[in-house]
Each structure stands twice: as structure tokens, then as C-alpha cells.
Amino acid sequence: MKIKDQPFYIQSTAVLFGLILLVYVMAQLADILIPLAFAAFLSILLNPLCNWFEKHKIPKGWSILLSMLIAVAVVTGVFYFLSTQIIQFGDALPALEKKFASITLNLKEWVFANFNITIAKQDQMIKEALRNSQGMVGKTLNGLLGTLSIIFLLPVYIFFMLLYKTLILNFIYEVFAEENSKKVSEVLKETKGAIQSYIMGLLIETTIVAILNSSALILLGVKYGVLIGCIGALLNLIPYLGGIIAIALPVLMATVTKDGFSTQVGVIVAYIVIQFIDNNILVPRIVSSKVQINALMSIIVVLLGNQLWGIPGMFLSIPFVAVLKIIFDRIDELKPWGKLLGDNIPTVRITERLKNTRRRKAILPE
Known part of the structure; x- marks a missing residue:
């Protein structure tokens, strides 16, 4: 009897065991798999x-x-x-x-x-x-x-x-079987496009953020503004978490090198504005990946990547999940998982759609 014909608790146990085994193997072979x-x-x-x-x-x-x-x-x-x-x-x-x-x-x-x-x-x-x-x-x-x-x-x-x-x-x-060659070709083509656009977009975004950070810190009179601004742009490659660390560095430098707190406030305000520009203009328009991962899943996979492979895992997590979403969207049984990873938020619950469908069927004459 096939696994899909088994009761749900057996199917879920088999899937969970498979995931545990996969994670264990990936952790043990990290030195080989990361490069x-x-x-x-x-x-x-x-x-x-x-x-x-x-x-x-x-x-x-x-x-x-x-x-x-x-x-x-x-x-x-x-x-x-x-x-x-x-x-x-x-x-x-x-x-x-x-x-x-x-x-x-x-x-x-x-x-x-x-x-x-x-x-x-x-x-x-x-x-x-x-x-x-x-x-x-x-x-x-x-x-x-x-x-x-x-x-x-x-x-x-x-x-x-x-x-x-x-x-x-x-x-x-x-x-894969010959009848699946078209799907395989689509997955490979989309994966190549997604990775290329994601990495090139990140490089352009990082350059712009480095220029904005350095310019703001120089105007505020923070010492070594170019160095700290570039480090902040590199930390920004770590989604959501890197930006928080990037703000702490210039605030600390301003605290050490300047009296009072006006410069620190200026740094925080400037970085908030830069983060707003980055998240609402640069990322949507420049990091134009064909696959969009929602914010909740991005944070979760970055933390999981850090737990599994450390710093390299944080950088690899987003493109890796983007590839997974491409595969999920091409397999009927896995499409719900692809929707869970994506950033398209449904406006209507599936239960409401079912209720509306039942009402329409009740109204229609037999």
C-alpha cells in the first residue's frame, strides 16, 4: 500500500521523519554542502x-x-x-x-x-x-x-x-520521466532567472544602500562613516535582522566619538529613512526576483538557516527557499506550500468561498 493511501497520522509521521533525516544529513555534511x-x-x-x-x-x-x-x-x-x-x-x-x-x-x-x-x-x-x-x-x-x-x-x-x-x-x-521534461525545463529556466535576478538585484541594492549610509554618516559627522556605511550595507544582506545590527554600529561610534545624543538621534532617523527607501523602493524595483517570499517566512528561514549552517546559512536561506517555491508551484500536491511561502495574501477565506459555492448550487434549479 502506498504512503498516500495510509491514514493521516502515518503520512505525517513519514514526512516528519524524512524532514528530520534531511536536516540531520545537511547539518553533518555542512562543510561539503555549503561551498x-x-x-x-x-x-x-x-x-x-x-x-x-x-x-x-x-x-x-x-x-x-x-x-x-x-x-x-x-x-x-x-x-x-x-x-x-x-x-x-x-x-x-x-x-x-x-x-x-x-x-x-x-x-x-x-x-x-x-x-x-x-x-x-x-x-x-x-x-x-x-x-x-x-x-x-x-x-x-x-x-x-x-x-x-x-x-x-x-x-x-x-x-x-x-x-x-x-x-x-x-x-x-x-x-525524471520523459512526460515531465516540460515541467523540468520550466523549473530550471525559472530557477536560473530567479537566482540571477536575486543576486544581481542584491549587488545593486547593496551598492546604493552603502552610498546612502556613507553619505548620511558623513553629513552627520560620524567618524569612519564610509567604512561603517559599507559594513551596514553588507549586514543588510541578512534580511530584516541585519538592518537592526547595522544601526547599532554608527550609534555606538557616535557615542564614543561625540558628546551629547543629537548625532545618535540623527543616525537613527537617517537609517530609518534609508530602510524605508530600501524596503519600499529598492527591493520591489531592483531586487526583481520572479519569486517573492513573504516577510514572515523570510524571517523564519533566515533563523533556521543560521541554526543549521550559521552565517553562510543566513545568506543562502532566501534563494534556497525561492528555488523551493518554484518547484512547489509546479507540483499539484505541493502548491499549498508554495502559496504559504509566497507574498500573495488572499482576500477571501477558502471557507467563505465554499459557502458561496454551496449557496449558488442551492439557488440553481435542478
Whole structure:
């Protein structure tokens, strides 16, 4: 007897067991799957450039290498620009540490005066909090080390994925029955378009947000505004959660380098305006992915991605779910899940539609 013919509790148990097994395997093979996932997305992004070189009579291997070299040159330029800003920040670090220590001491004295908690007790509480957060810090460092390992493996994976592109596509077509080839072709075409538009849109959006952040911080007189603005734009790649962290950095810098609170208020107002522009203008018009994921699911999958694969999982979660939605929308049994992930909000409940249908049937003559 097939699973779909079994009672609901057996079907749900089988699905739950399958999901648990899938998540366990993905967690155990994270060191292998994370670089492969990044390589797959970046290969799809570089594929049009590689095809353009091939159309101009350049051999396939050299076309792939040229495409990868252009990508590496762009990334190197961005990191060189950020490194110059980081060097300037490092030169002023001792003075910033001294000012931060003074502000911290004043804060401790204020807490003692208002809450009667001694400075020694506050230091003890801070040490305990740091001790309890060692596991989180270790997890973050492991995530960063994992990200560094991804950087070394990515070029190899990208090269071979582009080189064996035809072999991989033929395998996907041959796995499924011939009558499903049209659906497979549609899924692959939409997946390629969704990933390309999503990643390119994110790059353009990140550049614009970095310019807006840096301009606002420079006008407000916040030191190292360009560096903090660019970091904030990169953090903004983490949906919904990154923007909150991005606001804290310039507020902290303004607190350390300036007296009073007017600059901090200005930073918060400026970042709220930039976030409004980003969420209501840039994302809908520039990040023009063919698949739209609703806000609730976006937050959930980002948190799940962080729990499963750490920092890389947060970046991979949205495009991964976008691919899943494309597949769900093409399979009749999975269409409800595709609707759950999407951002189209029904105006009428299904129960009301059923009631209206029953009323119409009752009115019609037999």
C-alpha cells in the first residue's frame, strides 16, 4: 500500500521523519554542502558572461577562467577599498578604546547611583555574561572559519560546475520521466532567472544602500562613516535582522566619538529613512526576483538557516527557499506550500468561498 493511501497520522509521521533525516544529513555534511551551494548560485550568475565569451569564439575553458577573473577582480577591488578604510580605523583605535572606557565608567557610576549596584558587582555580571556567551562566540568563529574555507573551495567548484554544465543538465532531465521534461525545463529556466535576478538585484541594492549610509554618516559627522556605511550595507544582506545590527554600529561610534545624543538621534532617523527607501523602493524595483517570499517566512528561514549552517546559512536561506517555491508551484500536491511561502495574501477565506459555492448550487434549479 502506498504512503498516500495510509491514514493521516502515518503520512505525517513519514514526512516528519524524512524532514528530520534531511536536516540531520545537511547539518553533518555542512562543510561539503555549503561551498557547493554557494558555487551553484555563483555559477548560475556567471553563466551569461561565460556564454558571451563562448559566442565570441573563445574556448570554453578560457571563457570560464575569464569570467572568474573578472569576478575576482571586482571582489578584490571592493576589499581593497574597505581595507584602506580599516587601516585608518586601526590607527585611531587606541584613542577610541580610551574614550569607550571613559563612557563605560560613567555608565557604571550612573547604574550605581540609580540602582545601587556596585561597580564590582557590575564587573562580575559582565564577566559572567561573557563567560556564558563563549559558546556563541565559538560558534561565530567556526562560522567565519567555515566561510574562509568556502572562499578557497569556491573557484574550484565554480570552474567545474560551468565546465560540466551540459552533463549536469542532461542528468537532471534523464532522472525524471520523459512526460515531465516540460515541467523540468520550466523549473530550471525559472530557477536560473530567479537566482540571477536575486543576486544581481542584491549587488545593486547593496551598492546604493552603502552610498546612502556613507553619505548620511558623513553629513552627520560620524567618524569612519564610509567604512561603517559599507559594513551596514553588507549586514543588510541578512534580511530584516541585519538592518537592526547595522544601526547599532554608527550609534555606538557616535557615542564614543561625540558628546551629547543629537548625532545618535540623527543616525537613527537617517537609517530609518534609508530602510524605508530600501524596503519600499529598492527591493520591489531592483531586487526583481520572479519569486517573492513573504516577510514572515523570510524571517523564519533566515533563523533556521543560521541554526543549521550559521552565517553562510543566513545568506543562502532566501534563494534556497525561492528555488523551493518554484518547484512547489509546479507540483499539484505541493502548491499549498508554495502559496504559504509566497507574498500573495488572499482576500477571501477558502471557507467563505465554499459557502458561496454551496449557496449558488442551492439557488440553481435542478
